[in-house]
Every structure is written in structure tokens, then in C-alpha cells.
Amino acid sequence: MTPTIIAGAVASAVALAASGAAAATLDDVKSRGNLQCGVSSGVAGFSYTEADGSWAGFDVAVCRAVAAAIFGDAQAAQFTPTTGKTRFTALASGEIDMLARNTTWTFSRDVDLKFEFVGVNYYDGQGFMVPKALGVTSALELDGATVCIQTGTTTELNLADYFRANNMSYDPVPIETNAEAQQKYLANACDVYTTDASGLAATRSTFEAPTDHIILPEIISKEPLGPLVRHGDPEWGDIVRWTFNAMVIAEELGVTSANVAELAAGPTDNPEVNRLLGTEGEYGAMLGLEKDWAVKVISQVGNYGEVFDRYIGESTPVGLARGLNALYTKGGILYAAPFR
Amino acid sequence: MSMTATPPQESFRVDMLWNDARYRSTFIQTIALMLVMLAVAWLASNAVRNLEALGKDFNFSFLWQPASYDINQRLIEYDSRDSNARAALLGILNTLLVAAMGIVTATVIGVVAGVLRLSKNWIVSRLMAVYVEAFRNVPLLIWILMIAAAVNETLPAPSAFRGVETGAFVATNRGLYVPAPIFGEGSTPIVAIFLASLAGLFLLRRWAAKRQAETGEQFPVFWAGLALLVAPATLAFLALGRPIDLELPELAGFNFRGGFFLRDSLVAMWLALSLYTGAFIAETVRAGILAVSHGQSEAAYALGLRPNRAMSLVVLPQALRVIVPPLISQYLNLTKNSSLAIAVGYMDATGTLGGITLNQTGREMECILLLMAFYLTVSLLISGVMNWYNTRVKLVER
Numbered sequence: 001m002t003p004t005i006i007a008g009a010v011a012s013a014v015a016l017a018a019s020g021a022a023a024a025t026l027d028d029v030k031s032r033g034n035l036q037c038g039v040s041s042g043v044a045g046f047s048y049t050e051a052d053g054s055w056a057g058f059d060v061a062v063c064r065a066v067a068a069a070i071f072g073d074a075q076a077a078q079f080t081p082t083t084g085k086t087r088f089t090a091l092a093s094g095e096i097d098m099l100a101r102n103t104t105w106t107f108s109r110d111v112d113l114k115f116e117f118v119g120v121n122y123y124d125g126q127g128f129m130v131p132k133a134l135g136v137t138s139a140l141e142l143d144g145a146t147v148c149i150q151t152g153t154t155t156e157l158n159l160a161d162y163f164r165a166n167n168m169s170y171d172p173v174p175i176e177t178n179a180e181a182q183q184k185y186l187a188n189a190c191d192v193y194t195t196d197a198s199g200l201a202a203t204r205s206t207f208e209a210p211t212d213h214i215i216l217p218e219i220i221s222k223e224p225l226g227p228l229v230r231h232g233d234p235e236w237g238d239i240v241r242w243t244f245n246a247m248v249i250a251e252e253l254g255v256t257s258a259n260v261a262e263l264a265a266g267p268t269d270n271p272e273v274n275r276l277l278g279t280e281g282e283y284g285a286m287l288g289l290e291k292d293w294a295v296k297v298i299s300q301v302g303n304y305g306e307v308f309d310r311y312i313g314e315s316t317p318v319g320l321a322r323g324l325n326a327l328y329t330k331g332g333i334l335y336a337a338p339f340r
Numbered sequence: 341m342s343m344t345a346t347p348p349q350e351s352f353r354v355d356m357l358w359n360d361a362r363y364r365s366t367f368i369q370t371i372a373l374m375l376v377m378l379a380v381a382w383l384a385s386n387a388v389r390n391l392e393a394l395g396k397d398f399n400f401s402f403l404w405q406p407a408s409y410d411i412n413q414r415l416i417e418y419d420s421r422d423s424n425a426r427a428a429l430l431g432i433l434n435t436l437l438v439a440a441m442g443i444v445t446a447t448v449i450g451v452v453a454g455v456l457r458l459s460k461n462w463i464v465s466r467l468m469a470v471y472v473e474a475f476r477n478v479p480l481l482i483w484i485l486m487i488a489a490a491v492n493e494t495l496p497a498p499s500a501f502r503g504v505e506t507g508a509f510v511a512t513n514r515g516l517y518v519p520a521p522i523f524g525e526g527s528t529p530i531v532a533i534f535l536a537s538l539a540g541l542f543l544l545r546r547w548a549a550k551r552q553a554e555t556g557e558q559f560p561v562f563w564a565g566l567a568l569l570v571a572p573a574t575l576a577f578l579a580l581g582r583p584i585d586l587e588l589p590e591l592a593g594f595n596f597r598g599g600f601f602l603r604d605s606l607v608a609m610w611l612a613l614s615l616y617t618g619a620f621i622a623e624t625v626r627a628g629i630l631a632v633s634h635g636q637s638e639a640a641y642a643l644g645l646r647p648n649r650a651m652s653l654v655v656l657p658q659a660l661r662v663i664v665p666p667l668i669s670q671y672l673n674l675t676k677n678s679s680l681a682i683a684v685g686y687m688d689a690t691g692t693l694g695g696i697t698l699n700q701t702g703r704e705m706e707c708i709l710l711l712m713a714f715y716l717t718v719s720l721l722i723s724g725v726m727n728w729y730n731t732r733v734k735l736v737e738r
Contacts, residue, residue, distance in 0.1 A: 085695065088699070089704060092704075108700075108701075109702075114396060114702075142594075144592070144593040144594050145593075151682075151699075152695070152696060152700070156409050156696065157408045157409060157700065159410070160409050160420035161408070161420070163410075164419070164420060164421075170410070171412050171595065172409075172410045172411070172412050174412075174682070174696070175685055176682065176683075184492060187492045187493050187513060188497035188499070189492040189497075189513050189514055190514075191594045230394075231395060232394075
């Protein structure tokens, strides 16, 4: 019996050692056969499970796009639901290869926590939601209120700063997940729920009577939300960054999931489209991917605009306008580096 | 013909290490110790290597940086500009508060339920059995969540009290408000008189016990003590013009203000911890009482003691010897179980140091080590105190 135990202990110790920060994430992902992706445990429109149990949503689409770029199969992604508290540990420990979970890009997360944000897939800001019956019209009237807040997020810090700067007091109720916050808020155990404005809109859309709640006009912070990877493997960061950029560039160039097959059939008149779709140059090989990786991304997941409209756009229950997230050519600030 | 059989000079051979009983146990223990040390060294070097690979260092300077977050239940002054160390201290105080409240009520509940479970009254003993089994066999986390949900979902929100006359006690779905005393000008003598009465009560009890031992006469300690405790302080209170006032909770804005506030998360933690651990303590108490030989209570009855006094004077003191050691474990369990507090948003040490601070600074290793050190210290302190108590109540053996 003892030798078995020792052998088991040694084996698990070796496994533990191997799970340390590995440099070549792409090789690991390829040999594993799927992409491990961290998402939030459930925010309408951004990451949720369909009736058949598969994950879908605006954040989930980034993971699916990376899976499509690597394996040519958007389904080759495994999802790990994380909370605001567990997400960074999951990424740092190597449990997940990338995190796409409405995570705000901040200095300390980028520099001190040793992560690498590869871009911004949603420009957001922190807002407040209150029941209409409360009669509050401005965040400056919230002195003394009980505020539900997701713990482990930047919103927790912004809230402290905002109330301090405006010389108001409040009673914070820290909560682990969006679902719990929703339950507390609807039970009136807190007057206000605060998180990113997109999250508020998404949460409100799932209420029985969404019109009984208003989102206050004050946006108290910048929240650039984006996918991130670990420090120390720039090649892997490049793959995630350019997969996301490819989706934005595809929207710029008018490449959609409907016309991508046709455009990729042969060189077109637009060299940038050709470079993107791999009919010109060796851009895929430079990333360590197939020539037509971007075609797979766009045909299986869609370009940025398509994904936005499908999950959180104005035709969905979440109903977010493009706003800041429109292309820079259309009044927004969405701007991807050129594909050349 | 003589044979002088000199015993063969046995030289040490390597295989004697495991074949010879003289060396075997030392040898095996040495090997085991080396293996343990190797494992510890390997774990430490693994941690160091992985921290290095992540580009993280190991230092505690983050403790002196501003915490930047707010904490709802503050037993001492705190705001978001204070350091992470102070935030951790607040969390520690909150842990100690809920653990202390829980230990007191769990003990009371446990002793009462344990004694009643042995009651000859069928309904009472069955009821206690139901209580013990229900709380012992459902995970604590579920009780915590259930009580919190019950408070949140069934009690009225503070806004429901708008325009309603509220009394001294208010129960809202955000917690309970109870009146708090305000010590005004000239209240110091009253407090001093009260403390003196307490000391007097202690002396009275000793005197009465001594008198009874010597003369056999009983003194009505309870009534005399009650009078001693209440009368002087009340007289002084009236004589000095009622300087101590009660602050009643009043609805102001979104919430009630004034009085003591037992927030929903504290109520949920406190009740759940007390009822859950109380069920275990009840079983310990029952076992302790059953361990006292039946002859003891029969002897007590034969001497003419009534059942109440037989229990409190003869059975319970002897049962304590059996009860106290497992009781220590229950107190430790309760204290450690209070780390489930984040489930209902109670900001204990796990919620501040091991939660928000850890998360916002990314210092997992340091925070978790500090947290372990804290729980270890508290647990050792509790067992130290209880072991001291145990040596006092245990049977003196000569």
C-alpha cells in the first residue's frame, strides 16, 4: 500500500510542478485539443449558457474566435465560470489560457498582477441602478444609501472614491456574483446596485418589470473591458490580440460571416482584405496559425459588429447602443491597428 | 573438557538497520523525517520558483498601502484611505465579534437542548431530538444562506416604515435595530456604582457559600443579589437626574439611524453558527450527563435534593469533566466556520484580508499565510484558555 501512495504522491507532485507558468501556451493548447477560457458566471448577453448547456455571449465570442483561429473550430473552447474574486488566480495559476470576463484594464492589473490586456472589447463606465419608486434621479442624492456591489472588482474601489469625493456616506453590501446581487437588490435589501453600465442594462433586462428600475445618468468611471492573458508569453498574447483585432478590422472592411467565403475564394481588389483572409502574404504563419485563420474566425463567429448585434445590440433584450463602441469611422472609439 | 563459549563479537552490518529491533524504529523514523523535510523543501522551492516565473516577489509592503475600499461593519474608526493592515484588523475584530457572540449563545442553546433531550417529557425530548438532528445534518453554509434569505425576503424594507411610528426595536430586511445607551454628563458615578454592586454580589455569594458550609443555613442569594444589583444604580440614576438616555433608531433617508445595528449578515452568521454548533454541543452535554453514573443522581435524591438541584449540584459538575474537552473542539469549529461569512457579505478576516485585499493587490501567498497565522493564533488561544479551565474542573486524582 505504501509504495502506491508514494507513487501517487510523486505523480501528483510532478503534475503540480508541470502546471507552473508554462511559456509556450499555444503548444499546450494545441496538444490539449481545446482552449480553456475563463468567463463570468453569468451576465445576460455577455456570458450565459444556452438551453443545451453551451456557452454563448459577447465575451464568450472572443474565446470562440480564438478557438476558431487555432483549431478552425469555434466549439473547441472549454469554459470555466469565474467570479470577480477567483478570475485572476485562475489565470495566473494556468487553469485557464485566457480570460474574457468584462475585466477592466487597469495599471495594477497589467503591471503588478502580471497580466497582459490584449485590447478593449467593450468601453464601459460604472453606473447605478435604483428602483423608480425611490424617486432618486441623480447619484448625488444617494447619501446614506445601502449599495450592493460585486466584491473584487474595480467598481468597489470607484464607489469608495466617488462617495468620498462627494462627501457622502453609504453602506456597502459586498456580494460574490451578479445573480446574488440581483436577488438582494430585488428583495430591497439594498437601495442601489452598482456595476458597469453594460452589466446593469444586462441585469435589468432579465427583471420581471425592467421599466420599474432606472439607471442613473452619472457614469463615475472609465471601464475599458477586455480579454487578457498571462505575462511572459508574448506569442500567445499576439494570437489573442490579433484574433480580436481581426474581428474589428473585418467590420471596418465590410467582411461578414455571410460574405467571407466569397471574399476568401480568391484575391480581391482590396489588398488589406487579402492580407486579412490569407489570400496574400504569410500572416497566419507568422502567428503560428493556418493561412485562413481569420476566415474561420469570421465565418464561425462573425465580425465585431455582428457579434455585438447578436448578443447585446439594440435588437436584443439587453438593448445596448453602440455608443463609444462604434468604429472610429462612425463616431465611436473602436480602432484596431492596421493589418499589414 | 571445558568449553568456554565466548559470545561471537557481533559486528554492525547494514541490514541490521531494518532487521534488528534495536535499530529498526530509529532508522524508520529517521527516513520518515527526511522524507517529510524533503517534501517541505520541495514545496517551498516550488512556490519560490513559480512566484519567480510569474515575476512576483514575496513582500508585505502592500499592508501599508491604502486599502481603497469601504467596510460596512466598523468596530473601530476606518475609511477607505486607511491601510490594508487596518482593513485586515477590522475584519479580524468582526471575526472575533461573531465568534464570541456565537460561542456564548451556542453554549447556552447547547446546554439547554442537551439537558432537555434527556427530559422525561416525551414531547420536549422529541422536539430537542428534531432540533439536534436537523441542524447537525444540514451543512452550515445552507443554514447561513437560509437565515439570510429569510431576513432579506420576509422582513419589510426600511422604506415600509415611512410615516409609521416605530418603537425601540425595529426589524428590517437589512438588519435589526436596538436602542443604544447614551452616557451623558454625570453618568460616570452610576457606572461606578453598578460595577461596585457587581463586586458586592461576588462577595455576597462567597460569604453565603461559606456561611452555608459552616452552619448549614441558606441565604436567599438570588433575591438579595438582584436587589443589590438594581437598587443602588437605580437610585443613583434617579438622584442624578437621569443622565443616561436611550438612543432609539429613527428612519432618516434610506435607512434607520441611531441605536445599535445588527446587520442582516451578522444576524444570519450569529444565528446559524449558534444553532448549528449548539446542536453539536447538545450532544456533547447529553453524552456527558449520561456518563455520570446513575447512582450519583439516586444518591442525590436519597439525600432529599430536588431534581433541579441534583442536576446542578451533583450531575452537571461531574459531567463537565467529560463535556469540556470535546467542547473545546466545538468552539474551535465555530470560530473557523465563521470564515463562511463572505457568503452573506459579512466582512470578517477572510472577507477583508483574504478577500478584497488579496484580490485588489494580487498578493495571494502573503494574504493566505497571514490569514492562516491569524486563525492558528486564535484557535491556539481558545484551546489554551479552555485547557486551563479543563484542568480546573477535571477530577482531582491523587
